[in-house]
Amino acid sequence: MSAATTLPAVGGAPLGGYELLCELASGGMATVYVARPGPGVPGAAAGHALVALKCLHPHLWRKPGFVEMFLDEARLSAQIRHPSVVSALDVGGDREEGYFLAMPYVEGADLGTLQRSARSRGQRMTPPVVVRIVLDTLAGLQAAHGLRDRQGLPLGLVHRDVSPHNLMIGVDGITRLTDFGVAKARGRLAETEAGMIKGKLSYMAPEQASGKEVDHRSDLFAMGIVLWEALARQRLFYREDPSDCFRRLLFAPIPRLGDLESRLTPFDAVIAKALAREPGQRFGSAAEFARALERAAVRAGGVADRASVARVVEALAAEKLSHERDVLRHYDLGGAPERAPAAASGGPLSPASMHSGSRLRPYTAPPMAPDSHDPCERSTTRRRRRPKLPKQRRLSRLALLAILATAGALWAASQSPGSEAAPSAEAAPE
Ligand SMILES: Nc1ncnc2c1ncn2[C@@H]1O[C@H](COP(=O)(O)OP(=O)(O)O)[C@@H](O)[C@H]1O
Numbered sequence: 001m002s003a004a005t006t007l008p009a010v011g012g013a014p015l016g017g018y019e020l021l022c023e024l025a026s027g028g029m030a031t032v033y034v035a036r037p038g039p040g041v042p043g044a045a046a047g048h049a050l051v052a053l054k055c056l057h058p059h060l061w062r063k064p065g066f067v068e069m070f071l072d073e074a075r076l077s078a079q080i081r082h083p084s085v086v087s088a089l090d091v092g093g094d095r096e097e098g099y100f101l102a103m104p105y106v107e108g109a110d111l112g113t114l115q116r117s118a119r120s121r122g123q124r125m126t127p128p129v130v131v132r133i134v135l136d137t138l139a140g141l142q143a144a145h146g147l148r149d150r151q152g153l154p155l156g157l158v159h160r161d162v163s164p165h166n167l168m169i170g171v172d173g174i175t176r177l178t179d180f181g182v183a184k185a186r187g188r189l190a191e192t193e194a195g196m197i198k199g200k201l202s203y204m205a206p207e208q209a210s211g212k213e214v215d216h217r218s219d220l221f222a223m224g225i226v227l228w229e230a231l232a233r234q235r236l237f238y239r240e241d242p243s244d245c246f247r248r249l250l251f252a253p254i255p256r257l258g259d260l261e262s263r264l265t266p267f268d269a270v271i272a273k274a275l276a277r278e279p280g281q282r283f284g285s286a287a288e289f290a291r292a293l294e295r296a297a298v299r300a301g302g303v304a305d306r307a308s309v310a311r312v313v314e315a316l317a318a319e320k321l322s323h324e325r326d327v328l329r330h331y332d333l334g335g336a337p338e339r340a341p342a343a344a345s346g347g348p349l350s351p352a353s354m355h356s357g358s359r360l361r362p363y364t365a366p367p368m369a370p371d372s373h374d375p376c377e378r379s380t381t382r383r384r385r386r387p388k389l390p391k392q393r394r395l396s397r398l399a400l401l402a403i404l405a406t407a408g409a410l411w412a413a414s415q416s417p418g419s420e421a422a423p424s425a426e427a428a429p430e
């Protein structure tokens with residue numbers, strides 16, 4: 001039997017019961033599509049008329065380390081139920097047909113895309129909008145860091161890849177943390193895979209970049225970089241040469257935001273604590289970081305409401321959204337996907353029509369992100385793909401999920417309790 005070597009075509013036969021409608025992004029490991037779940041698949045059963053389907057690149061289907069990492073991502077993120085986290089709905093696949101991960105489709109754009117768009121238009125996201133985006137993300141991070149196993153023991157989850165391209169900002173104004181592809185947690189199957197790039201160098205805490213032990217405070221350092229860059233509207237540690245970037249992460253002084261723009265002065269104390277090189281001097285939890293940020297924001301224009309963030313997304317991602325809406329209209333799916341606060345709950349779309357008629361206008365992909373040139377970053381590119389149509393087979397995802405769940409439970413059970421202190425879950429700072 002000859003194995004498939006490509007993903008199904010957009011609009012072609014479904015993959016694991018999901019019909020690919022439109023490419024959203026393509027990165028080092030996977031391509032992400034908007035997809036329509038067929039009847040009975042878990043994505044549809046969960047009430048979603050549309051999902052984002054992350055598909056592992058074909059050349060990785062037979063590489064166990066990558067496959068395990070990919071399946072781990074689904075297993076971990078499926079456990080986090082929070083409005084500011086994109087959690088997996090379904091996972092499946094095999095080495096013949098390819099592997100996929102289904103998650104709620106977020107109509108919107110990632111922060112990296114919004115920042116690039118703002119730069120190219122000579123516009124800016126105001127500090128109150130930036131603060132709302134970061135507060136939402138911190139609430140999602142708090143939920144992720146506080147994740148516990150069935151025995152109630154902390155999993156010690158560390159995302160390890162907190163960066164603008166992994167923050168999805170919806171047209172509902174809610175920011176959601178996504179991409180747990182390199183997250184670390186007790187019980188993670190692919191945890192010790194050597195030689196893989198885990199995160200983006202220019203968003204790494206010093207201990208992470210130096211290969212030392214990481215914990216939830218490493219994510220808070222990364223969040224500090226995201227906050228500084230979004231307010232300053234420039235990169236902080238990034239340099240084309242990775243060794244330069246590494247040196248800067250460890251030693252470069254952090255430019256004061258107040259020196260760049262006086263109204264940003266109240267944020268400097270928050271940034272200084274978030275970006276302390278010594279983890280013990282950082283915030284102890286995402287919730288603590290959020291409280292300090294909210295206090296600082298009071299003296300710097302306040303915190304934008306969700307409607308304001310939504311307007312920014314509509315304006316800065318107009319072309320992307322318009323393309324996606326055209327595609328969905330073509331499939332009679334032209335509504336508003338995932339606007340409900342609970343990302344994991346059912347979307348408000350009406351049932352999908354199974355008919356399609358006229359041809360779609362071609363998609364003009366946006367240019368590659370400037371930070372995609374960083375050789376140390378698993379950045380997302382947006383190349384257009386036109387893969388061939390392979391023979392299809394339904395995938396045994398239920399069996400796969402059961403195996404993953406069992407393996408995870410066995411691993412978790414084999415770990416000693418309390419080996420890693422995670423912060424307690426606290427209310428989202430909203
Ligand atoms: N649930 C989603 N809804 C809409 N777009 C998404 C979703 N998840 C990811 N994306 C888009 O796809 C890009 C890549 O997804 P990600 O999971 O981060 O993959 P990678 O491992 O390649 O970085 C994101 O930066 C975002 O633009």
Ligand SMILES: [Mg+2]
Binds near residue numbers: 027179380
């Ligand atoms: Mg990503």
